Amino acid sequence: MAKPVLRAVFLDIDDTLYASTQFAQAARRSGLQAMLDLGLKGDLEVLYQELLEVVAEFSSNDGHHYDKLLLRLPSESFAGINPALLVASAVVAYHRTKADGLRVFDGVYPCLRYLRRYGVLIGIISSGRTIKQAEKLVRLGVLPYLHPEGVFISEQIGIDKPNPKIFEKVLKRFRLSPGEVMYIGDHPQKDILPAHRLGICTVWMLQGSRYRGQRGVPAMYILENYTQLLEVFQQDFELCSYDGFLRSDDD
Amino acid sequence: MAKPVLRAVFLDIDDTLYASTQFAQAARRSGLQAMLDLGLKGDLEVLYQELLEVVAEFSSNDGHHYDKLLLRLPSESFAGINPALLVASAVVAYHRTKADGLRVFDGVYPCLRYLRRYGVLIGIISSGRTIKQAEKLVRLGVLPYLHPEGVFISEQIGIDKPNPKIFEKVLKRFRLSPGEVMYIGDHPQKDILPAHRLGICTVWMLQGSRYRGQRGVPAMYILENYTQLLEVFQQDFELCSYDGFLRSDDD
Numbered sequence: 001m002a003k004p005v006l007r008a009v010f011l012d013i014d015d016t017l018y019a020s021t022q023f024a025q026a027a028r029r030s031g032l033q034a035m036l037d038l039g040l041k042g043d044l045e046v047l048y049q050e051l052l053e054v055v056a057e058f059s060s061n062d063g064h065h066y067d068k069l070l071l072r073l074p075s076e077s078f079a080g081i082n083p084a085l086l087v088a089s090a091v092v093a094y095h096r097t098k099a100d101g102l103r104v105f106d107g108v109y110p111c112l113r114y115l116r117r118y119g120v121l122i123g124i125i126s127s128g129r130t131i132k133q134a135e136k137l138v139r140l141g142v143l144p145y146l147h148p149e150g151v152f153i154s155e156q157i158g159i160d161k162p163n164p165k166i167f168e169k170v171l172k173r174f175r176l177s178p179g180e181v182m183y184i185g186d187h188p189q190k191d192i193l194p195a196h197r198l199g200i201c202t203v204w205m206l207q208g209s210r211y212r213g214q215r216g217v218p219a220m221y222i223l224e225n226y227t228q229l230l231e232v233f234q235q236d237f238e239l240c241s242y243d244g245f246l247r248s249d250d251d
Numbered sequence: 252m253a254k255p256v257l258r259a260v261f262l263d264i265d266d267t268l269y270a271s272t273q274f275a276q277a278a279r280r281s282g283l284q285a286m287l288d289l290g291l292k293g294d295l296e297v298l299y300q301e302l303l304e305v306v307a308e309f310s311s312n313d314g315h316h317y318d319k320l321l322l323r324l325p326s327e328s329f330a331g332i333n334p335a336l337l338v339a340s341a342v343v344a345y346h347r348t349k350a351d352g353l354r355v356f357d358g359v360y361p362c363l364r365y366l367r368r369y370g371v372l373i374g375i376i377s378s379g380r381t382i383k384q385a386e387k388l389v390r391l392g393v394l395p396y397l398h399p400e401g402v403f404i405s406e407q408i409g410i411d412k413p414n415p416k417i418f419e420k421v422l423k424r425f426r427l428s429p430g431e432v433m434y435i436g437d438h439p440q441k442d443i444l445p446a447h448r449l450g451i452c453t454v455w456m457l458q459g460s461r462y463r464g465q466r467g468v469p470a471m472y473i474l475e476n477y478t479q480l481l482e483v484f485q486q487d488f489e490l491c492s493y494d495g496f497l498r499s500d501d502d
Contacts, residue, residue, distance in 0.1 A: 038394070039399065080399050080400055081399045081400070082385075082399065082400060082402045082407075084381045084382065084384075084385040084402070084404065084407055085385050085388065085389070085394060085399070085402060087382060087385065088382060088385030088386040088388065088389045089389050089394070091382065091386060092386055092389040092390055095346070095350070096350065099346070099347065099350055130335045131335065131338060131339060131342065133335075134333075134335040134336050134338065134339030135339040135342060135343055137336065137339065138336070138339045138340050138343045139343055143289070143336060143340070148290065148331050148332045148333065148336070149331060149332070149333060151333050151335070151336060153335065156333075156335055
């Protein structure tokens with residue numbers, strides 16, 4: 001029996017290309033540690049729980065988590081220290097972790113190289129703020145593998161997952177039919193379900209997923225890591241070059 | 252004759268502690284180069300001049316210089332490339348330059364260590380945005396030398412140079428008389444003039460100054476670099492430990 005044809009592969013970013021949940025924890029802790037090192041009084045774990053409350057209350061995209069944390073602490077805990085220096089120390093430590101620590105999961109590059117060898121279109125479909133998501137792609141070093149018009153970020157296009165329209169827009173833009181497209185994500189409801197319903201081949205990547213325990217997720221593949229994904233590419237599909245013409249939005 | 256006593260030294264940041272003008276140029280160019288590397292069509296020098304116009308029109312503290320640059324360019328110059336990826340590439344390159352490149356001028360650390368050995372209070376009086384200026388101090392590695400309450404940033408205190416009140420506030424806060432204080436800056440009108448008029452010992456540091464050619468600047472010292480400043484500390488002053496008590500704002 002002929003293998004199904006695969007012309008395009010799209011990926012989510014957070015907890016799919018890299019361990020964003022774990023990374024955010026490490027970066028936030030290093031920010032807090034820098035504040036403690038400068039003389040803030042407190043316990044790292046207590047401060048971390050307070051910071052998580054700030055993030056939950058003001059969203060992870062708020063730019064002033066550490067300022068807000070200080071507003072919530074008793075002023076005695078940083079008496080005699082200019083709070084701006086505490087915040088700046090935290091921000092610099094956070095950014096250093098970000099600059100040094102952002103790495104794709106093992107096995108991502110071999111997969112991307114393998115797809116590129118066959119000319120398969122590689123793109124991104126991701127929720128989030130445009131500049132933050134784009135910056136992650138730059139820092140993760142994956143831009144050279146991506147189609148220059150193949151990055152779709154919810155804020156930039158005005159549609160967010162799990163709305164299936166975000167996937168429909170991508171299919172239409174590249175004149176692809178769902179059956180020749182794969183989507184790889186970590187989130188059962190936001191990534192897998194809507195793509196699956198459209199007939200896209202779905203891969204639920206467990207490596208960074210916080211939803212590992214969920215049952216009944218309708219993914220075509222449930223994989224532990226990118227080594228397994230490479231085997232799927234090698235064994236289950238006929239990889240074909242994407243040679244279509246882009247369809248303009250007005251078509 | 253007895254040497255004058257010196258108990259406190261305050262410094263400006265930009266173009267005084269480090270070459271901020273030169274550094275901003277290098278960081279902006281590396282941002283533009285990253286855009287060109289990703290496929291933006293254009294000439295580095297032409298783009299740089301356009302970017303300087305953006306900075307002049309929207310201030311250096313606007314966070315979206317590269318977005319605005321793209322808005323001003325003909326769309327053909329980045330046809331087929333998601334502009335978010337261009338902006339993100341520029342921002343990451345800019346930040347990498349910032350993370351790797353921020354260095355105090357040669358001779359700053361020996362001066363700070365020398366002052367610290369005698370217990371002289373070391374602080375900062377600087378114009379600018381609180382978080383940006385504080386972040387520079389962290390990245391420049393000078394925080395360990397500074398009095399934890401000795402950093403005064405215009406946005407944080409609501410007074411900006413050349414208003415003499417910013418210097419008066421500092422003197423009052425630490426119960427210092429002007430004659431036992433030195434201020435080091437690059438700007439004749441904003442740094443030197445107001446401090447000099449209050450009777451503070453002023454050092455016009457030429458190393459990073461854009462105003463080198465000016466005549467009639469009433470600085471007590473006009474120095475080429477921090478090696479010369481160290482000699483001034485060693486030869487011209489009796490360095491004394493700052494052991495005063497802080498005065499609260501309500502006193």
